[in-house]
Amino acid sequence: MSGDYKFNTLGLHAGHTPDARFGSRAVPIHQTTSYVFQDTEHAAALFNMEVGGHIYSRISNPTVAVLEQRLAALEGGIGCVATSSGMAALFLTVLGLCSAGDHIVSSSQMYGANINLFEHTLSRYGISTTFVKPNDLAGFKDAIKPNTKMVFGEVIGNPGMDIMNVPEVGKITAAAGVPLVIDATFNTPWLFKPLEYGANIVIHSLTKWIGGHGIALGGAVIDGGNFDWGQNDRFPTLTEPHFGFQGVNLWEEFGPAAFITRVRTEGMYNIGPCLSPTNAFHLIQGLETLGLRMERHMANTVKMLDFLANHEGISWVKHPNLPDHPDHAIAKQLMPKGAGSIIACGIKGGRDAGRAFIENVQVASHLANVGDAKTLVIHPGSTTHSHITPDAMKAAGLTDDLVRISVGLEDFEDLADDFNAALRIAGKVAGAAK
Amino acid sequence: MKVMVRGQETFISTGGRAFDASGNVLLFLHGSGQSHLSFMLQGRFFANRGWQVLTPNMPAHGLSEGAALTSIEDMADWVAELLDVLNVASANVIGHSQGGLIGLELARRHSGKVKGLSQVATALAIPVNDALLGMAENKEVAAIAAMTDWGHGRDGHRHDHTMPGQDHMNYGKQLMAANETGALFADLTACANYAGGADAAAAVTCPCQVILAQKDKMTPVKFGLKMAQALKVSDPVIIAGAGHMLPSERPVEVNKALRQFFEVN
Incomplete structure (x- = not known):
């Protein structure tokens, strides 16, 4: 040795x-x-x-x-x-x-x-x-x-x-x-x-x-x-x-x-x-499998960022891997393999659309945890922060359309199909609200 | 405790118990780039069983002040002065690696102060290759990493410690990094230059013990066995699978062997 x-x-x-x-x-x-x-x-x-x-x-x-x-x-x-x-x-x-x-x-x-x-x-x-x-x-x-x-x-x-x-x-x-x-x-x-x-x-x-x-x-x-x-x-x-x-x-x-x-x-x-x-x-x-899982977490995160950035139902995406993140440079320097598998994004249509997305995903799980092998989603605006006004949420650095995604290890095509379907429903809710 | 030796504050671990110079004193001498912490599991074990433990940090090591000493002979004289400061007439001396060379020289130059000599993972000479000396002088962090690697056997590399939750290799690196810069180079130079081991061993008159590590890459067993022969030790203890840092890697076996020796000497 x-x-x-x-x-x-x-x-x-x-x-x-x-x-x-x-x-x-x-x-x-x-x-x-x-x-x-x-x-x-x-x-x-x-x-x-x-x-x-x-x-x-x-x-x-x-x-x-x-x-x-x-x-x-x-x-x-x-x-x-x-x-x-x-x-x-x-x-x-x-x-x-x-x-x-x-x-x-x-x-x-x-x-x-x-x-x-x-x-x-x-x-x-x-x-x-x-x-x-x-x-x-x-x-x-x-x-x-x-x-x-x-x-x-x-x-x-x-x-x-x-x-x-x-x-x-x-x-x-x-x-x-x-x-x-x-x-x-x-x-x-x-x-x-x-x-x-x-x-x-x-x-x-x-x-x-x-x-x-x-x-x-x-x-x-x-x-x-x-x-x-x-x-x-x-x-x-x-x-x-x-x-x-x-x-x-x-x-x-x-x-x-x-x-x-x-x-x-x-x-x-x-x-x-x-x-x-x-x-x-x-x-x-x-x-014992952390190294293998992290490789997969990061690979799926890259795919998810690309998917979300190009989806018409998403208004914004936040992750330190993205060049528009304020800490992108330091993230790239410290974590060249990627800055973790948590993504924040905005669902077009605000709080109600966010709720609709969360309630209609089938593969992703709606729960309060991160880092699971399974993809997890939560919408603070309709759960942990449901009693807080949009202005108060903004002051806390949150928006009422924000969904937090903990990207898991599933076959990405299944995640994409799942999110597409849920975002389609969220889009209808957003459209109806208009 | 802290005392002044040659005008410099010197830290001595007493194994967590108050020291009484009138008792049965065990003097542990650490190796190159080490400190009292490499004997932590021996110091506490014996201090809690009634022995009076002294594990000094050599100058520029651990919590001791002063410049690092540059020859094994001077280190032996410094240890003798330390014993005088502490009013210790004689002690069982336990030397690990470089500490073993100091122990040999102490027994030759100050024979009255050495009641018994336990040589742990050491030899009559510890030659140091030029590459390691160069690293110690110019890239100390790399030298520490290399010595920590070579110094540990299977348990160390598997990060399997007898103390729950602790790590051999990373602890070893931090222990060495805590010494003054240059102390490691001074130690290794002193080892490389020391040629008096055979003569010192021939002059030793006190009872001796030899404890060796089977997988020792730094002072291989065959050299330890030559030392045992020179010290007329017919029953050297060889701890199977252990690396050079056996006091921390295999404390149970080391303490058992030491205790058997101390109980009759």
Whole structure:
């Protein structure tokens, strides 16, 4: 073996060696809450983190550990903690770095629950957030304060698909001595690996492209191990005596693994949003084909963009691959294989036509998820934002004709037929409204 | 803990436990471009079992200040000075790779300070090819990547770690990258220039142990076995399938072998 294995090989093999007793080729599901100690010394050694192993599945589990190690390998991280959801991954990241009185700088264009966590939940516990547009480099620089403990953003913003210039923001955060935390859910490591471009921590919702099957929720925190937590006294959660392990200083004791050790030893011990072993198994099955699926996602996305751009029932199309997207240049630079498989488009005829389209697709599924192997569609104007006026939607960066498409893996001809039929009906609704 | 050695702040990991110089001291010496973290799973294991653990960062490595030392002999003298600063009369010395060369030289030059010598994945000499030296001098990131690759065996390349969720290869790269620029080149140069291994081994009088990695690409087993012969170790431990970084790749086997040795020495 020379060098590290490549993407698809890591996706299939990283983190798992078939066991000597049974030789199971697939990763076994260790559906157990707890593990029998060899003796009292072994038990004490596990609790002291003197040896590797498992104590209780809230803290770690053999099946979950394979998923964690595989994700760390794919992202280029030094360690990973898998969680019950992507939101849990974000919360445990904040918990590992921030305390009351601390501050976060975050992209303003991202998943609503992320914004709600920062704006409404963390603020109740004394952690404040300054929101900055993801491509406002000066804004990020200006927003960092002495008590800022992390800068956060999504590579591909949800739902607007704004692209964060991770390398440039990374230069700003490195100069300021603040870690850059990146949600890489929409790009996956197949399109872009943030740790290679200045990010220090990556989080994922595994529920989306990494699982790909829509059968298991999960999240992950991946530590790049590339941040100097001891450069000053800004990060006491990592450089002052830890309440466990005889008061050790995690930075001195575990070095590059200080942060991820804190996530496991505080986040999992004291909060406990653990991933179930069965969900880990399902997510591993997805991860094993991530490279192949992403190729197909991106190929279908290219076809879909062409289809929509030339369809008379579509008034506009938004995707970072398109030259008229404001972040097209940076998207092309960071993600030459394509900027993800989410497309936003406008259905001619507004809210009613959008509703008609959504209700008449047969192959695509109308639901609130993204990244599934199956094509998914949602129309915020008639679902999540149905109670909001067109003006209020516009202020939120949405329009009442907007349909979000998560392009799946179907034979594209079937998707085209399906969309043609649904758009024909939407067109009639639009015509009747006139 | 931190102490001053030769006027520079020196970091020493004590395995997460307070250090008592009057106890049974284990002194772990790290390899080229490494730090105390490459012995993390040994330090914590033995410190929690009553041994007094010292794993210093050599100057310019990890959390230690100062310029990197440039010869194995000087490194051995520096370690002896460190033991004096800490009021440690003698210790069981465990050397990994370059640390093994330092251990040999420490046992020759300061024999009274070495109660026992455990040589882990090392040899009497560690020649370094010019290509690696050149990379270490001019393209340190590439040298780190190459050494991390060569240094790991099957478990490392499969990213299969005994500590849940951790990654050998990427951790190894970050550990090495955290040292001062130039420290790796100084280490490798010191290894390449060191020719005193055979004489030092002949002069060693303390009990010795040799632990080798079967798949070691950096200090191959055959050279480790020659060292074992020179140290009159008749029962070297060879850990099947392990790579050069066996303290982190195979901590259970390494700790078991070390413990058996320490319990009788």
